[in-house]
Amino acid sequence: MDQFKYISPKTKEETLKILKEKRVNACIVAGCTNVLPDIKIKKISPKILVDITAIQELRGIDKKKDKICIGPLTTIAELINSELILKESKILIQAAEEFADPLVRNNATIGGNLVTASPAADMAVPLLTLDAFIKIESAREKREVKLKEFFLGPGKTVLQDDEMIVGIEFEPSDINKKGYFIKLGQRKAMAIAIASVAVNLEVKQNKISQIRVAAGSVAPIPIRLTGVEKFLANKAISNKLVEKAVNRVREEVEPISDIRASEEYRRYISGTLFKRAFNKLTN
Amino acid sequence: MKKLEIEFTINGKKRSLSVKPNDLLINIIRNDLFLTGSKYGCGIGECGACTVLLNGEPVLSCLTLAATVDGKEITTIEGLAKGGKLHPMQIAFLKNAAVQCGFCTPSMILTATALLKENPNPTEDEIRDYMRGNICRCTGYVQIVKAIEEYAHGEKTN
Ligand SMILES: Cc1cc2nc3c(=O)[nH]c(=O)nc-3n(C[C@H](O)[C@H](O)[C@H](O)COP(=O)(O)OP(=O)(O)OC[C@H]3O[C@@H](n4cnc5c(N)ncnc54)[C@H](O)[C@@H]3O)c2cc1C
Ligand code: FES
Ligand code: FES
Numbered sequence: 001m002d003q004f005k006y007i008s009p010k011t012k013e014e015t016l017k018i019l020k021e022k023r024v025n026a027c028i029v030a031g032c033t034n035v036l037p038d039i040k041i042k043k044i045s046p047k048i049l050v051d052i053t054a055i056q057e058l059r060g061i062d063k064k065k066d067k068i069c070i071g072p073l074t075t076i077a078e079l080i081n082s083e084l085i086l087k088e089s090k091i092l093i094q095a096a097e098e099f100a101d102p103l104v105r106n107n108a109t110i111g112g113n114l115v116t117a118s119p120a121a122d123m124a125v126p127l128l129t130l131d132a133f134i135k136i137e138s139a140r141e142k143r144e145v146k147l148k149e150f151f152l153g154p155g156k157t158v159l160q161d162d163e164m165i166v167g168i169e170f171e172p173s174d175i176n177k178k179g180y181f182i183k184l185g186q187r188k189a190m191a192i193a194i195a196s197v198a199v200n201l202e203v204k205q206n207k208i209s210q211i212r213v214a215a216g217s218v219a220p221i222p223i224r225l226t227g228v229e230k231f232l233a234n235k236a237i238s239n240k241l242v243e244k245a246v247n248r249v250r251e252e253v254e255p256i257s258d259i260r261a262s263e264e265y266r267r268y269i270s271g272t273l274f275k276r277a278f279n280k281l282t283n
Numbered sequence: 284m285k286k287l288e289i290e291f292t293i294n295g296k297k298r299s300l301s302v303k304p305n306d307l308l309i310n311i312i313r314n315d316l317f318l319t320g321s322k323y324g325c326g327i328g329e330c331g332a333c334t335v336l337l338n339g340e341p342v343l344s345c346l347t348l349a350a351t352v353d354g355k356e357i358t359t360i361e362g363l364a365k366g367g368k369l370h371p372m373q374i375a376f377l378k379n380a381a382v383q384c385g386f387c388t389p390s391m392i393l394t395a396t397a398l399l400k401e402n403p404n405p406t407e408d409e410i411r412d413y414m415r416g417n418i419c420r421c422t423g424y425v426q427i428v429k430a431i432e433e434y435a436h437g438e439k440t441n
Contacts, residue, residue, distance in 0.1 A: 100416065101331070
């Protein structure tokens with residue numbers, strides 16, 4: 001494996017200072033489950049690894065005032081075991097249970113999953129329907145970005161060289177409690193999604209008062225299907241409506257063909273996954 | 284390259300080592316500490332053969348930098364037997380012929396002990412789900428699941 005320096009800062013401030021000074025030469029690592037394989041295949045060759053796992057304030061899941069706050073170092077295993085997440089956003093637990101295997105989940109972090117910006121990122125899809133936003137810091141400034149504006153392309157995000165994620169937040173609300181996530185892979189364990197769909201829904205008197213739909217592996221980034229959402233808003237639920245929405249999902253996604261599936265199949269199956277998730281939430 | 288001094292506990296013993304920043308935990312365990320029960324399979328997190336317990340949790344030592352285990356506690360398969368007596372999970376594997384070539388066995392046994400710590404009474408589906416990242420190329424899964432079930436559901440052999 002390539003050579004690199006290793007530093008393990010104990011505080012956020014120390015980390016931001018290192019990022020400011022070293023810029024492109026420094027690479028943050030958390031669970032290492034993306035970074036180490038990438039170094040091995042020489043996709044990246046960082047000069048310095050900045051291990052942030054010792055920074056306690058970036059861990060943990062809390063309810064603060066009107067926000068659910070997830071530290072970026074929270075592992076996928078910790079999400080699965082969180083009572084608060086189970087109560088406020090069960091959809092995240094569903095996605096976490098589909099994630100890799102228990103061994104990878106003990107190291108892989110939610111922050112690392114988002115920054116990797118894979119079109120298939122399993123945590124990104126449900127966080128999109130939770131309307132999550134990302135708290136970002138550098139030595140220069142603090143800012144907040146909506147998750148749906150965070151991804152720019154495969155492997156690309158709005159993060160600058162000197163910035164890091166310090167929190168992932170969403171509102172505790174009725175719609176966030178009612179969600180459903182489905183991932184289709186070639187097999188159950190260790191499979192990257194062929195397609196995945198998340199739906200969060202609020203129904204009042206058989207009418208859709210609010211709906212959020214997101215999909216993974218069907219576009220260059222994990223996306224919200226806002227066309228479908230607009231189409232469904234304030235409509236009375238019927239089989240006919242669902243069939244129409246399924247067709248709209250198939251039109252709105254922008255998949256490609258790759259080793260896992262063809263474009264046509266992805267288009268078709270994302271509609272079907274949407275229908276399954278929607279029916280789960282309404283039956 | 285500048286070496287880093289780390290200190291950790293492995294199978295109950297304190298150890299200090301100097302490691303290179305790019306040393307993987309699996310290589311330190313096998314090449315420096317001569318604990319060759321943990322295996323290097325794929326090296327990219329896919330096979331589970333390199334599983335060790337880190338602070339009691341099963342993790343992949345091929346995706347763990349040695350530098351990151353400073354101050355932590357590691358258990359490898361060599362640490363399960365106590366006073367010359369096999370761990371009951373090891374006995375259950377032997378009794379159920381859950382071992383063929385043996386390459387996956389150390390990792391299977393460690394992951395199985397972690398499963399039972401989290402969930403002492405797992406169903407067959409729960410066992411298969413938890414063990415899903417540990418691959419056995421001799422495909423001895425039926426016996427492996429049987430061994431874990433037998434150990435979990437009381438017929439504890441000593
Ligand atoms: C065998 C295997 C199976 C996998 N299965 C899945 C799967 O089913 N679903 C899935 O979505 N992914 C999967 N992955 C990919 C990977 O495990 C996840 O993306 C994981 O969440 C990455 O987190 P990490 O902490 O390991 O990231 P790292 O590898 O430590 O870092 C990843 C990237 O994030 C950056 N980073 C990390 N934290 C921060 C922060 N706080 N601020 C700024 N930048 C940061 C790093 O600089 C790096 O660029 C799998 C990987 C492996 C090896
Ligand atoms: S060698 Fe670590 S998972 Fe295969
Ligand atoms: S016994 Fe040979 S790989 Fe499992």
